[in-house]
Every structure is written in structure tokens, then in C-alpha cells.
Amino acid sequence: MEIDFNQINSGNYIKIAKAAGLKYYDEFIEVLNILKPYLSEKQLKDILENKLLFKYNNFDKNKFIQHAVELSVLRFFAENFGEHFQYEKKSNPNNNTDVDCSFSDGKFKFNIEVKTPILDKKDINISPGMKGRSLGRLPDGLFEGITKTLDKALNLPKGSSNIVNFDNKLKQFLIDANKKFNPQSNNSENEANILIIGLDDIKEIMIWINYLENAGNGGLFTLNSFCDPKEYESVDFVVFTNLYFKHKNAITDKCQNHWDLKHNFVMMYNNPMTDPKKRDVLEHFLKLCPNYNNEVDEFEVQIDEPDSMNRLFKLKFFVENELERKRGIYLFEKQSQ
Numbered sequence: 001m002e003i004d005f006n007q008i009n010s011g012n013y014i015k016i017a018k019a020a021g022l023k024y025y026d027e028f029i030e031v032l033n034i035l036k037p038y039l040s041e042k043q044l045k046d047i048l049e050n051k052l053l054f055k056y057n058n059f060d061k062n063k064f065i066q067h068a069v070e071l072s073v074l075r076f077f078a079e080n081f082g083e084h085f086q087y088e089k090k091s092n093p094n095n096n097t098d099v100d101c102s103f104s105d106g107k108f109k110f111n112i113e114v115k116t117p118i119l120d121k122k123d124i125n126i127s128p129g130m131k132g133r134s135l136g137r138l139p140d141g142l143f144e145g146i147t148k149t150l151d152k153a154l155n156l157p158k159g160s161s162n163i164v165n166f167d168n169k170l171k172q173f174l175i176d177a178n179k180k181f182n183p184q185s186n187n188s189e190n191e192a193n194i195l196i197i198g199l200d201d202i203k204e205i206m207i208w209i210n211y212l213e214n215a216g217n218g219g220l221f222t223l224n225s226f227c228d229p230k231e232y233e234s235v236d237f238v239v240f241t242n243l244y245f246k247h248k249n250a251i252t253d254k255c256q257n258h259w260d261l262k263h264n265f266v267m268m269y270n271n272p273m274t275d276p277k278k279r280d281v282l283e284h285f286l287k288l289c290p291n292y293n294n295e296v297d298e299f300e301v302q303i304d305e306p307d308s309m310n311r312l313f314k315l316k317f318f319v320e321n322e323l324e325r326k327r328g329i330y331l332f333e334k335q336s337q
Contacts, residue, residue: 003048011059013068013250014052024250027259031075038078038087047071066116068250068259069198069243070100073114076261077103080288097180099193105288108281109191113177116198116244117169167211171220173197174232181234192236192281198243201332202319205240205267209315212238212269221272229273236274236282239289240267245332256334265319265331266291292318 008015017025049055051067081103089102099111181193218226242265246258257263323329
């Protein structure tokens with residue numbers, strides 16, 4: 001399928017990258033060539049025209065990033081497990097829905113669903129009020145009290161300030177993915193359902209992990225979950241990546257390796273409701289998909305560093321001290337020249 005760049009909106013990141021000679025464009029062409037053998041002509045047209053917005057007069061940055069993240073994930077599995085890779089595989093016979101892709105490796109089968117939140121509103125500003133974040137979920141009723149306090153302290157009209165959290169967005173991602181996975185897979189020892197989420201910088205990843213694991217604040221993967229765990233019982237693994245960060249900065253010289261999961265920061269978390277019989281298939285996925293789980297677990301934070309007792313901040317120290325300073329591996333912003 002020929003791409004007529006003259007017809008693409010001038011704000012489209014791929015068009016800008018091509019005109020500027022950025023690697024982002026070359027990496028996109030590489031992704032396209034990897035995925036083409038697994039796509040029908042109709043599917044390829046849909047990706048270019050509708051998902052990457054080549055036919056749209058107005059460029060929607062958030063929609064573009066969501067689908068660019070999806071393609072970056074699919075690229076990895078198609079490239080490495082192409083013999084048994086299927087794009088948009090029908091998965092749940094109860095509602096005829098499909099997952100973004102499915103692949104197998106030996107006796108193990110994996111169903112992949114990719115989600116990316118719209119994170120624009122998380123940015124902090126003080127006009128007209130204060131917009132803030134909490135490190136994870138806050139107990140019900142606490143948001144209103146905090147925002148009232150901020151308004152009073154800043155001498156602003158009531159309702160000017162607000163706290164931005166995405167705990168309910170993660171809950172919705174889990175529920176939506178659950179509907180796409182075949183509930184019969186819950187009883188299969190050799191089949192796993194994976195939800196992969198594209199996020200921003202390491203601080204954002206830390207916050208989303210807390211939405212899952214903080215039992216005191218109703219973490220979704222704890223016994224105190226603020227949502228009924230049965231609503232996402234078919235989701236075996238949640239995988240956090242910084243692919244949103246990479247594509248958000250597509251047309252800057254801030255990052256590299258935008259379109260490839262294996263060159264991103266990846267952490268995985270298993271659903272405690274998952275049948276223990278699935279241990280082998282989940283451990284196999286840990287070996288197949290790039291991640292830093294074991295290395296983070298083994299990493300020791302120096303005693304003289306602040307927040308060294310907080311296991312969430314351990315991620316930040318691991319990225320900055322171990323990967324970047326010690327190993328010279330830059331998975332977020334590339335090394336300054």
C-alpha cells in the first residue's frame with residue numbers, strides 16, 4: 001500500500017519525522033515491514049488511515065500515541081514469534097471480541113491486550129488552581145478535603161484545585177481486557193492473558209504500580225482491592241512500559257528506540273487470583289518478554305540515599321543509578337552529548 005504523505009495532516013508525528021529526517025520515521029517503516037506479513041490489506045489500511053490517522057484532517061495526538069504504543073508492542077511479538085503470531089485474534093467466544101494479538105511458544109499460548117491512558121491532565125499547574133497527584137490511590141472522601149485545603153491556602157474560589165488520579169482508569173483497563181479474554185483460559189495451565197500498558201516517566205510507572213500493590217489504599221492486586229477482583233480474574237499479568245513516554249517525545253531529540261518494546265523499561269505484576277497451576281506459563285512469559293523484574297528485586301539501594309526504605313522509589317534509583325550511571329543504558333531520555 002502506497003503512502004501519500006501529501007494527504008497526511010501536517011501535525012502527524014510520522015509526517016513531521018519524515019520531513020525532518022528523524023529516526024522515528026525510519027523506525028516506523030521498520031515496524032510496518034515487520035507487521036505486514038501478518039496483516040490483510042484491509043487491516044493494513046485500517047492501521048495507517050484510522051489508527052495512525054493518515055486520512056484525518058485533524059491530528060489527535062493522544063489517539064495517535066495510543067495506537068503507536070500498540071504497534072510497538074505487536075512489533076516485538078511478531079518479530080520474535082512470527083511463526084505463531086496472529087493479529088487481532090478472536091479470543092472470547094461469549095462476546096466475539098478479539099485481543100490485539102496472540103502468539104504461542106512451544107506448548108504455551110499468550111493473549112495480549114494493549115492499553116494506553118491519556119495522561120495530558122496529569123501535568124501540574126497553578127492556574128486557576130492547584131493540580132496535584134497522590135502516590136497511588138487515596139481513600140474515598142480524602143480528595144475533596146485536600147482540594148478544599150488547597151483552595152483555601154491559595155485563596156482561590158471553591159473547586160479551583162483538584163487531585164488527578166488514574167486508579168479508576170487502571171480498573172477500567174483491567175475490566176475491559178477481562179472481557180476480551182476467553183474465560184475458559186482461566187482453567188488452562190498453558191495459556192496466559194497479558195495486559196500491557198504504555199506509560200510515561202519512571203514516576204508515573206511508580207504511581208501505577210502503587211494502584212496495583214498498595215493494600216492500605218485498596219490496591220487492585222491486593223486482598224483489599226477497591227474493585228471486585230472477579231471483574232478482572234482472567235487477567236494474569238499486568239505489564240507496565242514507558243512506551244507512552246517514547247511516543248510523546250517522538251518529534252524531539254529526547255529519546256531513541258521509540259518503536260521497540262525491547263528497548264524500553266518494562267515491569268510485570270501477576271494477578272494474585274491467577275490459578276497457581278499457571279506458574280509455568282507465566283514464568284515462561286517472563287523469559288520471553290524483556291523486563292527488569294529480577295534485576296530490580298536484586299538491586300540494593302545505598303543507605304545514604306533518601307527514601308531508600310520505600311520499595312517504589314527503588315525503581316527510580318535502579319533506573320538512574322544502575323542502568324544509566326553504571327551501565328550506560330538509557331531507556332527514557334537518551335544520554336546527553
